[in-house]
Amino acid sequence: MVSTNKVNKENIILDLEASTKDEVIKKIAIQLNKNGYLSNLNTFIDDVHDREDHMTTGIGDGLAIPHGKSDAVLESTVAVARLKKPVDWDSLDDKPVEFIFLLAIKNKDQGDEHLRILADLSGKLMDDNFVERIKQSKTEEELFDALAF
Secondary structure, eight states, rough: OTTTTEEEEEEEEEEOOOOOOOHHHHHHHHHHHHOOOBBHHHHHHHHHHHHHHSSOOOTTTTOOOOOEETTBBOOOEEEEEEEEEEOOOOOTSOOEEEEEEEEEEGGGGGHHHHHHHHHHHHHHHHHHHHHHHHOOOOOOHHHHHTTTO
């Protein structure tokens, strides 16, 4: 189960308009910054890009789990975005991504907490029923409920 205390409704974005992976990351990070989860927007974006440079976070089936461990994160959280139009993410299945789960992890939480959040989320995303529920969500409320199922 994705811990509901790590996904907040204010960090769910439906029909995000973006045409590149970089633009997606930036727009989600701006939302996190606006909601008080970041102390420095550009530092966090750079940290997410550093992670993306090592290996793709596009896990297939239209899903990506980018993450940034950063001193710029004030409170560890998961932001969720559904894109208006899928974008190329260099995914493992070479298909574009439409759902992004951006993990924002405080550096002090990077050990067990980071791995627990990532493991919980990755496990749920391998469940076809779970993925179908999130993809069928029409509102932030429905998506939030599906994530907490």
